[in-house]
Structure formats: C-alpha cells, structure tokens
Amino acid sequence: MELTMAQRKAITTAQAKAWTKATKAEKAAILDAVVQVTGWHRDHARKMLRRAATGQMPGPRKPREAIRRYDTHVTEALVRCWAMLDGIASKRLAAALPRLLAALERLDRLDMSVEVRDQLLAMSPATMDRHLQPYRTGLIAAKGIAHTKPGSLLKSSIPLKTWAEWNDTEPGFIEIDLVGHEGGDNNGTFHYSLNATDIATGWTETCTVRSKGERIVAAGLDQLIGRFPFLILGIHSDNGSEFINHHLSRYCNLRQITFTRGRPSHSNDQAHIEQKNWSIVRRAVGYWRYDTAHELDLLNHLWPAWNTRNNLLMPSQKLISKTRTGAKVTKHHDTATTPADRLLRDHPDTLTTNELASLHHQIDTIDPIALGDHTALIQGNLLDLAKRRGTVQRRTKRNHVYLSRTKLNKRASSDESTTQTKRAS
Known part of the structure; x- marks a missing residue:
C-alpha cells in the first residue's frame, strides 16, 4: 500500500537525526533506505533530508480557494434551460443551448442579460454538471414490465x-x-x-x-x-x-x-x-x-x-x-x-x-x-x-398456475400410487 505524504515526512524526519552526524558512506545508506521506503527520487529524498535536518520541513499545503467564474444568475438561467429541455444530460444540453436561446430571443422571452447569455454559451458540460448536481439529487427512475408475447405465425x-x-x-x-x-x-x-x-x-x-x-x-x-x-x-x-x-x-x-x-x-x-x-x-x-x-x-x-x-x-x-x-x-x-x-x-x-x-x-x-x-x-x-x-394493486392472473408451468409435465414417482385409495368395507 502506498504511503501518505505525512508518513513519508515522518520517516524522513526520523532519519534526519542521524543524517547530520553520519559519514559519507552512512549518508548513502540512509539515502538508499529513504528512497526505498518512500519511492522518491534520490535528489528529492536528499533535499527533504537536508530540510528535515535544519527544521525546514514544509507543512501541509493550504487548500486552494475555489474560483467562481459563474455567479448565481448564470446558475439560475442554466437551471431554467435545463428544466425546459426535460433535464437532459449536460453534453446534450450544451449542444441544445444555442438553438434554444436563439428561439427565446426571437420570441422576446429571453429572461436574462447579454452577459449571462454569453457566459451560458461558454460553459463547458463538466461545469454544467457541477452547477446542476444539487438539482439532480433524488431523481430515481422506475422500471416497468414487459408485455411481449411471441408470435410464431409467419x-x-x-x-x-x-x-x-x-x-x-x-x-x-x-x-x-x-x-x-x-x-x-x-x-x-x-x-x-x-x-x-x-x-x-x-x-x-x-x-x-x-x-x-x-x-x-x-x-x-x-x-x-x-x-x-x-x-x-x-x-x-x-x-x-x-x-x-x-x-x-x-x-x-x-x-x-x-x-x-x-x-x-x-x-x-x-x-x-x-x-x-x-x-x-x-x-x-x-x-x-x-x-x-x-x-x-x-x-x-x-x-x-x-x-x-x-x-x-x-x-x-x-x-x-x-x-x-x-x-x-x-x-x-x-x-x-x-x-x-x-x-x-x-x-x-x-x-x-x-x-x-x-x-x-x-x-x-x-x-x-x-x-x-x-x-x-x-x-x-x-x-x-x-x-x-388510486394505487393499482397487482393481481394474479386466473391461469397463473399454468403460466408458471408448475402443473405441466409432472409425472408420478415410481413409489407413488396413481389410483385413489378406497375405503375399507
């Protein structure tokens, strides 16, 4: 199992204590051990050992702040267009938006600014998926039953x-x-x-x-x-x-x-x-x-x-x-x-x-x-x-026994009587 970055840094810090006082041959052995355990390149492992020996081991990176290119107005316009097209997938939605927006503009029913319209047309399908994710939650498809009965004629x-x-x-x-x-x-x-x-x-x-x-x-x-x-x-x-x-x-x-x-x-x-x-x-x-x-x-x-x-x-x-x-x-x-x-x-x-x-x-x-x-x-x-x-309750067909074939091709066993037992006189 691959080590995490925190585990690699802990191993490097532990080896760095002996790194400062080690001879050239001992440093080579320490470096070989760190490279084998962490999987780092030798140059990078040597650099991390030197930083750990001087107390300059880098800490965890700060999470990058999300850059919002599209504001809530663009998301609202996207949701309206998505709902108007029956909630289709984003790759289909991106291809449908130019004609849809042109039709709405022709009918003077384009309820958005020119800036929002341009941003909507520039949005990628992956970005649309991220913006539409909260609105897709809970959409579960049901399943039906088949009605095909084979026709042998012709x-x-x-x-x-x-x-x-x-x-x-x-x-x-x-x-x-x-x-x-x-x-x-x-x-x-x-x-x-x-x-x-x-x-x-x-x-x-x-x-x-x-x-x-x-x-x-x-x-x-x-x-x-x-x-x-x-x-x-x-x-x-x-x-x-x-x-x-x-x-x-x-x-x-x-x-x-x-x-x-x-x-x-x-x-x-x-x-x-x-x-x-x-x-x-x-x-x-x-x-x-x-x-x-x-x-x-x-x-x-x-x-x-x-x-x-x-x-x-x-x-x-x-x-x-x-x-x-x-x-x-x-x-x-x-x-x-x-x-x-x-x-x-x-x-x-x-x-x-x-x-x-x-x-x-x-x-x-x-x-x-x-x-x-x-x-x-x-x-x-x-x-x-x-x-x-109201709710339709599924009923069993009158001929369900024969449709399930439970009474077809049923033969008596060798030790089973096929005649009715008669009452003793």
Whole structure:
C-alpha cells in the first residue's frame, strides 16, 4: 500500500537525526533506505533530508480557494434551460443551448442579460454538471414490465436482422415497439403507446392505441409513418404477436416496405427503440395506468408536441465505436446533434424541396415555451386522472398456475400410487 505524504515526512524526519552526524558512506545508506521506503527520487529524498535536518520541513499545503467564474444568475438561467429541455444530460444540453436561446430571443422571452447569455454559451458540460448536481439529487427512475408475447405465425418468412447490421443505414429504416400503460397490473385491457424511431437520424414518432390487436397496431403504424419527414423504407420489430402476423406482413408488402425482426430474447437487436421507450414514452407519461377513452385522447394530443420538441430541440449522441480491453469497455460517441440537424447535415438528399422547406420552417418558428406549456398541461391532466384512480394493486392472473408451468409435465414417482385409495368395507 502506498504511503501518505505525512508518513513519508515522518520517516524522513526520523532519519534526519542521524543524517547530520553520519559519514559519507552512512549518508548513502540512509539515502538508499529513504528512497526505498518512500519511492522518491534520490535528489528529492536528499533535499527533504537536508530540510528535515535544519527544521525546514514544509507543512501541509493550504487548500486552494475555489474560483467562481459563474455567479448565481448564470446558475439560475442554466437551471431554467435545463428544466425546459426535460433535464437532459449536460453534453446534450450544451449542444441544445444555442438553438434554444436563439428561439427565446426571437420570441422576446429571453429572461436574462447579454452577459449571462454569453457566459451560458461558454460553459463547458463538466461545469454544467457541477452547477446542476444539487438539482439532480433524488431523481430515481422506475422500471416497468414487459408485455411481449411471441408470435410464431409467419416467423420463418420474416428475415432476421441483428444489432451489428445497422451500421451505415440511410434514413427511412425504423424500429418499432409497444409500451404498455398497465400501471403495475397487466390484467384487463389498457392502452399501449406505439413508438417508432429512425436508425440513421434518431427521429422518433409516437402514438397511443387502445389495445395490441394486429389491425389496431397496423392502423397506428400507418398514422406514424405519415408523420416522418421522409419516406419509410423498412420496419424492424421484435417477435411479439402484435407485429408478427399476416396483417402487418401484407401491409408492408403492399407498400414495398422491408419487414425484418430481431432474434428472440435478444433485446439488443432493437437497442435503438428500447432506449427511446424510456427517453420518450416513460419520461413523458411515467408508469401509471391508462385505460379510458379520455386518457387515450389526451395521450394522442401529447405526442405531437412532445416529439416535435425532441426532434427539433433535443440533441442526442450516436455510438461511433466500442473497444474492449479486458473487462474495460471504452465507448466513443459523436457530437450531440438534434435529429433534424443530423438529417440536414448527413443526409441532405433524402428530402424533397417541399419537405426541406417545411422542415426549415418548423425549425425557424418553433416556440419551446409554448410546447412546454402544452405538454405540461396534458401531463398534469393525465397525472390527476391516474392519481384519482388510486394505487393499482397487482393481481394474479386466473391461469397463473399454468403460466408458471408448475402443473405441466409432472409425472408420478415410481413409489407413488396413481389410483385413489378406497375405503375399507
């Protein structure tokens, strides 16, 4: 175990008593011993012995006073912008601030001085983390339950696509998944949110359907496809029966859309959409139960504003490379960029002239405060409805014995009777 600086100084002070009266050979032996114990260089050890012999051993350093470059006004402005963007990470926040502040200035709602604005734009992500640390305390994420039931129908006719085959993908290939709003009890009927994200750009669209029936899911998917600013070329899903069916297969064949699926029990084959299920759906509406027509209407009014803010204002990072050295995995990500900017920067030829003009118009006229007020109002109504229902107690399914397989393939032992015992006459 490495010695502390106080222990090294104590050893040097103890050896310095014999240093002043020692011969040349004895000083060399003392110096060798100090170097071996402390790990110092010989020149430094000799210097410390001389200082200790004359009583000039340096004391502990005074702690350096913190230099505050940013005052409380900058911190308050940073917290407001961070909350306006749903508390995103600092690397994403630093990339989002220029467009956010420009939009607020255009709307004459920039509630800060020019000096504070310039300091905010000059702040590094690490400094943002230090200033936001007190406000992040206590933010704990909950976990949900899975609702995917395997669909064997047409499984062999739908090609597999693994996580390693998504490199260099052009816009138009999306991953889809369902997120259940069961509130902890998956008995009865409840709503599902259909989530779709583009692999190349990260552009995400969402809608809520009343159940996971194949026709209802296909109708919701048709609604989502129309919201993307580019043509959809391929769809990738998991092995749930809501996707692996004749209806969705026929839908993709008629529109010449490539339909692929991931491997069973390999959620990393749908890694892009699995991440968006949390960052888009769960962050927006949480883990409450939604099963009424009014809640379905509120959810479908929430998603357009919520996804517009995420696609135009919220930067995201894409994984460039991953290197494993023993047990250590080093990941490298690109610079945080919004899905809209990633589309315009990396794939400018994907959009037509009208689609390009429409996207630029959305970026130039976006109102982050109006979007925030709209989503907060709907989220408040959903939260009131969910809390009014009360805590959902998770119940056991009627067929839980057969689902747990405790009564299947159970054979009698060799010494066990398989006939009922009869009463003695």
